[in-house]
Amino acid sequence: MHNSDSPSESQATTQSAAPSTPKSAPRPTPPSLPRLAAASLAGTAIEFYDFFIYGTAAALVLGPLFFPTFSPLAGTLAAFATFGVGFVARPLGSVLFGHLGDRRGRRPVLVISLLLTGLATVAVGCVPTYETIGVAAPVLLLVLRFVQGVGLGGEWGGAVLLTAEHAPPERRALWASFPQVGPAIGFLLANGVTLALSATLTEAQFASWGWRIPFWGAGVLAVAGIALRASLTESPDFLQVREHARVPLVEVARGHWRLVLLTAGALAVGYAVFYAVTTWSLSYGVEHLGVSRTVMLACIMAAVVVKGALTPVAAVLGDRYGRRPMCLVGCTAIALWMFPMVALLATGEPLLMFLGFLVALLAFVTMFSVIAAYLPELYEPRVRCTGAAVGYNLAGVLGGALTPMVATAAASGEGTPWGVAAYLTAVAVLSLGCFALLPETRPVREEAVVPATG
Structure with a gap:
């Protein structure tokens, strides 16, 4: 019996990622790649808008509104704990929707996950505060955040796979990177609305009802996204699978468990x-440094704009030089930059904070721009939706759920929060080791063979 997680098999899986089509199988008309990429990008933008708006609200207002009996620090930690629940739910969503994606197709995942997340987000905006219904308020918040996480756990796998499996192998990282731009757009939408409300409402108005408006807006965005995705065609790789996995999670756990753990550890630093x-620094800047909410949001949003714009550019480099080298470079840059980033944040100066955020996100995008091509290439098509999504979302638990809470606790004292820098550097070193153990998957371009003469 051979080890299915060995580099040799992973590379073989990559080369056979598009199995031969049975002669009787129908060949659907492939969609326009720009249209497909736009639909996937729009969907991920809407889903991450829903997810990020909660993170922004947790950093700014949810603590005193839903945990008023706590101290300010404890209230912020409690709000970030409900934020983290969304990440804990994401692996469950990846299992549920991964099963659907591997058994019934990638396309249904896109519609159902978007609907689920949209409904949960609108409902968050309707939850009464602790003052009105007591302890039921944070409980409802927790439940809805969990549902949000389940929906988002399914979204990434469906959107990325539908795009990556339609794309030509030599440009797969480029086309698959467009769904990866979605989180940046979702973040900008979420924080743009928050920034506009912060600039036009008083503190009392924002805390009373203004914070709810971005959550209600998720309903309109979800309807638009579902309409855009409804006409997409199914992935050719899925249609060409001769025998679908009966229980994809079981096959992944038996044959690819090492690969799942390595990808989860590798991607943890990105989260x-x-x-x-985007979340902890906002809370830290406002509460500890006394920087206005508007200035902090503007600094973070400016860095995210550059990050989003450069994602396809970094993906082109991934098609040219490989997935793994880009990940190793980005991860190393993160490890080297965390202490300078925290030092620049601690100054409270907008331009210096922006510089710290910008370099950190450029290092991040060097790595994450190619992930949408890299993870699917590591798995065979019959379990690809489950395997890639579970690894990706487990990384969210390791890196995303814990970071705001750990960083808030580490920065609770006086002075520069070096503990936060040490924590982020340690996560980067862990991820770097995991990337070093993963194989390269970039398809090898066939060189033209020049026949010998004479």
Whole structure:
């Protein structure tokens, strides 16, 4: 019996990622790649808008509104704990929707996950506060955040796979990177709305009802996203699978468990850095440094704009030089930059904070721009939706769920929060080791053979 997680088999899996089509199998008309990429990008943007708006609210208002009997620090930690529940739920969503994606197709996943997340997000905006219904308020918040996480856990696998499996192998990282731009757009939408409300409402108005508006807006976005995705065609790789896995999770656990753990550990640093910049630093800047909410949001959003714009550019490099080298470079840059980033944040100066955030997110995008091509290439098509999604979302638990809470606790004292920098650097070193153990998957381009003469 051979080890199915060995580099040799992973590479073989990559080369056979598109099994031969049975002669009797119908060949659906492939969609326009720009249209497919746009639909996937729009969906991930909407899903991550739903997810990020909660993180912003947790950093700014949910503590005193839903945990008023706690101290300010404890209230913020409790709000971030409900934020983390969404990450804990994401692996469950990846299992449920991964099963659907591997058994019934990638396309149904896109519609159902978007609907689920949208409904949960709108409901969050309707939950009464602790003052109105007591302890039931944080309980409802917790349940709805869990449902959000389940929906988002399914979204990434469906959107990325549908795009990656339609794309030509030599440009797969580029086309698959467009869904990866979605989180940046979702973050900008979420925080743009929050920034506009912060600039036009008083503190009392924002705390009373203004924070609810971004959650209600998720309903409109979800309807638009579902309409955009409804006409997409199914992935050719899925249609060409001769025999679908009966229980994909069982096959992944038996044959690819090592690969799942390695990818989860490898991607943990991306989540840790992104949420340290976009969630924890917002709370830290406002509460500890006395920087206005508007200034902090503007600094973070400016860095995210550059990050989103450069994602396809980094993906092109991934098609040219390989997935694994890009991941190793990005991970190393993160490890080297965490102490300078925290030092720049501690100054409270907008330009210096922006510089710290920008370099951190550029290192992040160097790695995450190719992940949408890298993870699917590591798994065979019959279990690809489950395997890639479970590894990706387990990383969210390791890096995303814990980071705001650990960072908030580490920064509770006086002075520069070096403990946060040490924590992020340690996560980067762990991820670097995991990437070093993963194989390269970039398809080898066939060189033209020049016949010998004479």
